[in-house]
Amino acid sequence: MDYFIELFFGGLTRGSIYALIALGYTMVYGIIGLINFAHGEIYMIGAFTSFIVATVLSIYGFPVLAIVVIAGLAAAVWSASYGFTIEKLAYRPLRKAPRLAPLISAIGMSIFLQNYVLLAQTSDFLPFPALIPEFAFMEPVAHIVGSSDLVILVTTALVMIGLTFLIKFTKIGKAMRATAQDKTMAVLVGINVDRVISATFIIGSALAAIGGLLIASHIGQINFYIGFIAGIKAFTAAVLGGIGSIPGAVLGSLVLGLTESFATGYVSSDYEDVFAFSLLVLILIFKPSGLLGKAETKKV
Amino acid sequence: MSEAILKVSGLTKNFGGIKAIDNVDLDIRPGEIVALIGPNGAGKTTFFNCLTGIYTPSAGDIRLCNPKSGLKTKLNGMKPNKITEKGMARTFQNIRLFPTMSVLENVMIGRHCRTKAFILGAIFRNPATRREEEEIIEMSYDILKKIGLHKEVNEEARNLSYGAQRRLEIGRALATEPFLLLLDEPAAGMNPKETEALVRLIRQICSEGHSILLIEHDMKLVMSLSDRIFVMDYGKKIAQGTPEEVRSNPAVIKAYLGEEVDA
Amino acid sequence: MFPLKELKRSALIALWFAFLTFPIMVIKVDPIERTVEWRWDNMFFIALGSFVISILSKVYLIRKERRAGRKKGNRSITEPFMQRILREPRFLYPLSLAVLVFALSFPYLFSTYQTNIMTTALMYVVLGLGLNIVVGVAGLLDLGYVAFYAVGAYSYALLNMHFNMGFWAVLPIGGLFAAFLGILLGFPVLRLRGDYLAIVTLGFGEIIRLILENWNDFSQGPSGIANIARPGFFGMDMSFAGGITYIYYLVVGLVIVTIFVVNRLQNSRLGRAWLALREDEIACQAMGIDKTKTKLVAFSLGAFWAGLVGVIFAAKTTFVNPASFTFLESAIILSIVVLGGMGSIVGVIFGALILILMPEYLRALSEYRMLAFGGILVVMMVFRPEGLISNVRRSYQFKKQSSGQASDRS
Ligand SMILES: Nc1ncnc2c1ncn2[C@@H]1O[C@H](COP(=O)(O)OP(=O)(O)OP(=O)(O)O)[C@@H](O)[C@H]1O
Ligand SMILES: [Mg+2]
Numbered sequence: 003m004d005y006f007i008e009l010f011f012g013g014l015t016r017g018s019i020y021a022l023i024a025l026g027y028t029m030v031y032g033i034i035g036l037i038n039f040a041h042g043e044i045y046m047i048g049a050f051t052s053f054i055v056a057t058v059l060s061i062y063g064f065p066v067l068a069i070v071v072i073a074g075l076a077a078a079v080w081s082a083s084y085g086f087t088i089e090k091l092a093y094r095p096l097r098k099a100p101r102l103a104p105l106i107s108a109i110g111m112s113i114f115l116q117n118y119v120l121l122a123q124t125s126d127f128l129p130f131p132a133l134i135p136e137f138a139f140m141e142p143v144a145h146i147v148g149s150s151d152l153v154i155l156v157t158t159a160l161v162m163i164g165l166t167f168l169i170k171f172t173k174i175g176k177a178m179r180a181t182a183q184d185k186t187m188a189v190l191v192g193i194n195v196d197r198v199i200s201a202t203f204i205i206g207s208a209l210a211a212i213g214g215l216l217i218a219s220h221i222g223q224i225n226f227y228i229g230f231i232a233g234i235k236a237f238t239a240a241v242l243g244g245i246g247s248i249p250g251a252v253l254g255s256l257v258l259g260l261t262e263s264f265a266t267g268y269v270s271s272d273y274e275d276v277f278a279f280s281l282l283v284l285i286l287i288f289k290p291s292g293l294l295g296k297a298e299t300k301k302v
Numbered sequence: 303m304s305e306a307i308l309k310v311s312g313l314t315k316n317f318g319g320i321k322a323i324d325n326v327d328l329d330i331r332p333g334e335i336v337a338l339i340g341p342n343g344a345g346k347t348t349f350f351n352c353l354t355g356i357y358t359p360s361a362g363d364i365r366l367c368n369p370k371s372g373l374k375t376k377l378n379g380m381k382p383n384k385i386t387e388k389g390m391a392r393t394f395q396n397i398r399l400f401p402t403m404s405v406l407e408n409v410m411i412g413r414h415c416r417t418k419a420f421i422l423g424a425i426f427r428n429p430a431t432r433r434e435e436e437e438i439i440e441m442s443y444d445i446l447k448k449i450g451l452h453k454e455v456n457e458e459a460r461n462l463s464y465g466a467q468r469r470l471e472i473g474r475a476l477a478t479e480p481f482l483l484l485l486d487e488p489a490a491g492m493n494p495k496e497t498e499a500l501v502r503l504i505r506q507i508c509s510e511g512h513s514i515l516l517i518e519h520d521m522k523l524v525m526s527l528s529d530r531i532f533v534m535d536y537g538k539k540i541a542q543g544t545p546e547e548v549r550s551n552p553a554v555i556k557a558y559l560g561e562e563v564d565a
Numbered sequence: 566m567f568p569l570k571e572l573k574r575s576a577l578i579a580l581w582f583a584f585l586t587f588p589i590m591v592i593k594v595d596p597i598e599r600t601v602e603w604r605w606d607n608m609f610f611i612a613l614g615s616f617v618i619s620i621l622s623k624v625y626l627i628r629k630e631r632r633a634g635r636k637k638g639n640r641s642i643t644e645p646f647m648q649r650i651l652r653e654p655r656f657l658y659p660l661s662l663a664v665l666v667f668a669l670s671f672p673y674l675f676s677t678y679q680t681n682i683m684t685t686a687l688m689y690v691v692l693g694l695g696l697n698i699v700v701g702v703a704g705l706l707d708l709g710y711v712a713f714y715a716v717g718a719y720s721y722a723l724l725n726m727h728f729n730m731g732f733w734a735v736l737p738i739g740g741l742f743a744a745f746l747g748i749l750l751g752f753p754v755l756r757l758r759g760d761y762l763a764i765v766t767l768g769f770g771e772i773i774r775l776i777l778e779n780w781n782d783f784s785q786g787p788s789g790i791a792n793i794a795r796p797g798f799f800g801m802d803m804s805f806a807g808g809i810t811y812i813y814y815l816v817v818g819l820v821i822v823t824i825f826v827v828n829r830l831q832n833s834r835l836g837r838a839w840l841a842l843r844e845d846e847i848a849c850q851a852m853g854i855d856k857t858k859t860k861l862v863a864f865s866l867g868a869f870w871a872g873l874v875g876v877i878f879a880a881k882t883t884f885v886n887p888a889s890f891t892f893l894e895s896a897i898i899l900s901i902v903v904l905g906g907m908g909s910i911v912g913v914i915f916g917a918l919i920l921i922l923m924p925e926y927l928r929a930l931s932e933y934r935m936l937a938f939g940g941i942l943v944v945m946m947v948f949r950p951e952g953l954i955s956n957v958r959r960s961y962q963f964k965k966q967s968s969g970q971a972s973d974r975s
Contacts, residue, residue, distance in 0.1 A: 037760050050589060057594040058601050076588065083585050095947045102706050103946045105760050106903060109708070110942025113896055117936040122589050122607075129596050230892070234771075237764065272779040279768040279775075286765050287753045302347070302356050302394070302847055354851055386853035398848035400841045406961055411841045415853025417834055421862065424833030425826050435834070443963060456960040478853050 008146045009267040010260065015151045015220070017259025018158035022213030023236035024243070024251040025165065026085075026206025032182040032246035033202050034097070039108035040088055041210060042233015043115035044081050048211025049130075049218040049228065050119055052077035056131050070133050077211040084115075085207025086200055094196075112230070119226040127225045130218040150220045157216060161209060162252060169248065174201050182246070231275065238282040244295020253293060306331050307369050307482055307513055308353075308390070313362035315345075315352055315537075322348040324537040325362070330482065332369040335504065335514045337524045340534035341557060346517045347395050349534070350484055354392050355382035366390060369481055387415045391480035393471040395487045395517070401460035405451055408459050408470055409442040412477025442477060449473040449503060465496040469503070476507065483507065485516040489523055501527060525549070533557065571623055579616035586611050625948065668817050672810045680813050684881065686921040687816045688874050693901040693913040694823045695870025700899065701907035701956075702831060703863035704843030705755070706763040708895050709770025713743040713868040715777065715890035717875020722790040722885045723783075732796035736876050743872025747865035755860045770895055777887040789886025796880050812881050819877070823870065824910055830866070831908075832959055839863055840908075893935065900938045903945050906952025915953055 023045050030038045056073040064072070092111045096104040134150040169175035181188040181198045189195055217232070218224045235258065243254025258278065265277045285292065306329040315323040322345045330336050338346050351357040353364060355377065364377040366388055375388050391412075400408050417438060423431035446452040449469040454462065459470060468488055475483055488504070489497045501523060508514055518524050524531065524545070531548045533541040535557040541548055548554055590607040594600070672680045692714065699707045717739035724730040724738070754765045777784045784790070795808050796815065830836050838859045841849045850856050879885050897920065905916025920938070924931040945952065 037764065047589070054588050054592050054594055057596050057599075058592060061594070061599050061601060080585070080588060087581070087585060092943045092947065099946070099950060101759050102704065102763075103950055105706065105763060106899070107943050107946040109896065109899070110939045110944075110946070112939070113893070113935060114939030114943065117933075117939060119589060121932065121936060122586075123593065131596070234764075234768070238768075241761075241764075273775065276772055276775045276779075279772045282768045283754070283765050283772070286757055286761050290757060290761060302351050356847060356851070381855075382847075382850035383853045383855050386851060391853075392851055394848065394851075398845050398851075400844040400848065402844065403837075403840060404960070407837055407840075411837055411849070411852050411854070414834060414838055419834045421830070421835065421866070424830050424835050427829065431833075438834070439961065452963070455963065474852060 004146055005267070009263045011147045011151050012267075013260035013263030014256065015154050015259070016263055017239075017256035018154050019213050019217045019220075019232075019255075020236045020239045020259055021158060021252045021255035022161065022209050022216070023232060024240040024255045025248065026210050027237050027240040028243070028245055028248060028251040029178070029202050029206050031240070032248075033178065033199060034093070035101075036093060036104050036108065037237065038093075038203075038206075039105065039233070040092075040111040040115060041085075041206065042229035042231075042236070043112050044085050044088075044207045044229070045210035045214045045232055045236075046224075046226065046229030047084055047115065047119065048077040048081040048207075048214030049224045050123065050214075050226075051080045051211070052215040053128060053130055053218060053224055056133060060131055066133065066135065069131075073133070074212065074215055077215050078208040081207040081211030081214070082204040085203040085210075089200060089203040094199075112233075116226050116229065123226065125226060127223045130222050130224055132222065133215075133219040150216075154216045154220060157212065161212060165205075165209070165248070168205070174198070178202060234282075235278050238278055238285075241282065241290075241292055242285050244292030247292070247294045247296075250292055250294035257293075305367060305369075307367050308515070309363075309365045309367070310353070311363045313349070313352060313364065314360045315348055315357060316360045321537045323352065323359075323534075326534065326537075326539045328532055328539070328542075330513055330515055332481075332513055333508065333511070334529045335508050335516070335527055337528035337531045338515060338517045338534065339519070339521075339524055339531060340540075344534040345537040346534055347486055350392060350486055350517065353377065353385075353484065354390065355380050355385045366482070383415065386478050386480075389479070389481045390484065391475035391478045391482075392484035393468070393475055393486055393488060395490070397464075397467050397471060399459040399467055399470060399474070402458055404456050405459055405462065405470060406439070406442055406446065406455045409445050409473050409477045410438050412445075412474040413438045413442060415478055445473045445476055448476075448506070450499070465492045465500075468492065469500070472503070472507075476512070480512060482513045482515065485514060485518075487517050487519065489518060489520045497523060571620070575616050575619040575623070578619045579612040582615040583608050583612040622948075665821075669814075672813055677805075677809050681809050682922070682925050684809070684813045684816050686918055686925075687813075687820050688877060688881075689898065689901060689917040689921045690820050690914050691816070691823050691870060691874050692898050693905065693917045694827050694910065695867045695874070696898050697902050697905075697908065697910070697913050698827060698830065698839075698870075699863055699867035701902050701909070701913070702836065702843065703839040703860060704759070705860060705864060706759060707766045707864070707867065708763050708892070708899070709766035709768070709773075710867070710871055710898055711890045711892070711894040712766075712770040712773040713747060713871035714875040714878070714894070715773055715887075716743045716746055716868075717872035718879040718885045718889070719777065719784060719790075719875075720872070721876040721879040722793050725793050725879075726790060732794065732876070732880050736873060739876035740869045740872040743875065744865040744869035747868030748861060751861045751864040752857075755857055755864060767892065767895075770890075770892060774887050774890050777890070784887070787887060789884060789888075791884045793879050793883045793885070795883060812877070816877060819873065824914075827910055831910075835859070835862065896942075897938055900941055904941055904952060906954040906956060908956035909952065909954045912952050912954035912956070 023041065026041045026044070027038060030036060030041070052073040055076040056069050059069045059072060088111055092107045093104050096107055134153050136144070137149045137152070140147070140149045140152060169178060177188070177193045177198045178201065180191070180193055181195055185195060188198070236255070239255035239258040240251045241254070242258055243250030243252065258281065261281065262274060262277060266274045308328070308330040310326065310328040313323055313326045313328075314321065326349065328338075338349065340346055348357065352359045359378060362378075365374060366377055366385075367374045368389055377385055377388070400411065403411070417434050419431040419434055443452060443455070446455065449472060451462075451466060451470060451473065454466070459467065462470060468491070472483075472485065472488065485504075489500055492500060497520065504514060504516070504527060516528075528545060530543065531545055532539060533548060533551070533554050540553045540557055541551045543551070587608065590611055591604050593602040593604060595602075671683055675683075692710075696707065696710050699705050699710070720739040720742050721732065721735045724735050750766075750769055754762060754769075757765060778787050780786070796812065838849070838854050841852070841854065842856065842859055846856060878889075901916040901920055902913055903916075904920060905914070906912030920941075924934040930937070
């Protein structure tokens, strides 16, 4: 039973991280219909930025709490800046191009960013400083649920609540929903669509960065390649939930996280990624609109 | 009176809650020009999409009868390309040519379903394939002459004028050898001179043995061209009959409230 | 002249990039030794570089706009030089002959080492041409192309290891096997919309690689299969250099066959249907083209070529392991197609030669190779989506008046 609970929480933790990344995919897809292939790299850059900042600060002897806050902020700011810049450089000029053009551009951007980090930093795995302390009150259950699991779950929940508020009640959130529904109408009622798209990239990237920081401190190491697999999985989660739907992304992420956790726990860990990819292929074939997504009828 | 080549009964199409088409009956007899009219959003294009297999109807029955062979087919649930093979071809309201292919190639695509050459034929170019290819080119050129585009053979389709693109769509559909041709607003965006030429072209096509079902907002064109008219509003058929009957039908006048229905 | 406003804008852009790249380009930490290295010079180069690039791209855009404005009047006169050469048989034929003579004498003019590199480049030409059918002509973005390449390579490796089958016997088997897998995968996934198709093929490619990596009993896992037999030539034993020359000619032959076949396919009923499908699927179906079947043929033909090259790859290196078949390999082949010009045979040949040979000869650059691949994809999409050489459409000539006497030239 303990093993089951351990796997369950492991799955939730995984799922939370996927959710933080999947939201970026789903929001961007909802608004401009693009699979932002470089989104996984944004997450990787978030992890790297927080790694660099945290290590520097710890070398200069900053207290842990300050390190966590500053590293988290830095990761969010820089990832958001990358997201913003990538959209301007690689996607905006292609808004009227055939559908595959921005996707190819996004793939190019992803490869570029991976190798940019590889060349500027290193190809080795880097040890990530332990930012999350072991809480004393978690002691009795520590063999099943670690402190970092708890922190990840709580942080993700808080972020989700914040995001829901942002989208439901703020001006930019309303503009985002309007743009996602009908871009032409949004322009007609005076919404600056360019700004909405930029905002979407900024928010999505910042969320991915938080995911990057959390997973890096949870697993304890990073390298330039972590964005590729995480990106694909988060995308799988977004599609599973119904791409374009924000609750769908969260639900899909949790389902994927739990599936992976149980499959690796009870079946075999060798094929962890095969499970994820197979799940992706199967969903796209049998239910391309996902769990909560709406089926799309093309108007002719 | 000869048997209908197209018989639609009880056709219904729902989009979520909206009934875009609601229990519509329609029939077309050989050699007829039939018009389908109605205000914007009445469901005319959706009706075409259901006939041609691009949408699956929610309910109803669509039957096609080839006037030459007498072969009857039920079209519900068939793929669009199969329906075209059966002898019904269409044009699109928002032009859907192959923009970067040449004018001739656009028409040649229409020949696809009447020809056979495949991988091996393409690679080895055996005599049969070569003959077939020559026939495709010849026939496509003849169609271009008919629609008056034979001077623009190698021009990319996207470079044509609006009116010429509409005619090219008709030519491309003709290349599939349909006995029934569906035209979705063929005169939209044309100037009066082009419209006149179009009317002549449609008459000529009809006289060559193709029946025609057309959607059009240009009432003058509709009244002068059609043998019979069906009127739709909010997805329902509200009237049918000869141009005279439809013109004086109170329901039609009400549906078009504000728009003139005079020829 | 260049307006001051633009200079200011470029300066701001430079500043932005200096900020953007600051943590990753400037700071390098060593978490073990606990030391920090501040590389401020990098920041300077980034700022300078982005300033210059920003100005250059602005200049390019201004000139492009001017050209577009001028072009409206006389479209046909400004046909690019390359296209004219490709269109005119009197230029094209001698040129092809010269290239052929050069290709055939290559092993005599250059060292074994050079020949080996050239063989690799030519293999990528074939891979590029194969993927070109799928992506360039039919418009299906296949990101798992490398899976079919892997299937070819492992077919030969395994059949050779277990049944001692020879190269020539496996060559067609490898191709057909890959094509068959293409059909098997294509059936369910080709219904998907373009961008979903891209992701599914990517997933499929990764699944194949992960299986090869983990299923030790079948594929010997990450350590791979070694000592694969080189191709024989009527049972003759060949020296090492002789073997390389032999494979070189084999690949040259394959390139020629591929060019011939792809060219014929493109100018056929099937090729037209592919192009039309790329431009408008719905219109295509309404014109009576069977969408699924036509796509499936393109997909499996592309796979067939990847399978063939896979067999040759295994024979050439005498060793295969899963590491040769990562997603990056697919991305490289895609870059070849995109750089060369989607749908253009000559373009793909140029693309492969540039992308494969350049890093080989500019060793200093090889570290930046993947960076360049990524950059090329983005830059090409933004500035020149048609690639280096845009596809030449066939044009048709008709004699006046007589419709029966149609003649055409490609
Ligand atoms: N794919 C679709 N999904 C949802 N609603 C649709 C779809 N296609 C059409 N509709 C709706 O069906 C109704 C009928 O549309 P349709 O295009 O058939 O009208 P129409 O008679 O052709 O109008 P027009 O004269 O303007 O072309 C409209 O309300 C339209 O919004
Ligand atoms: Mg309509």
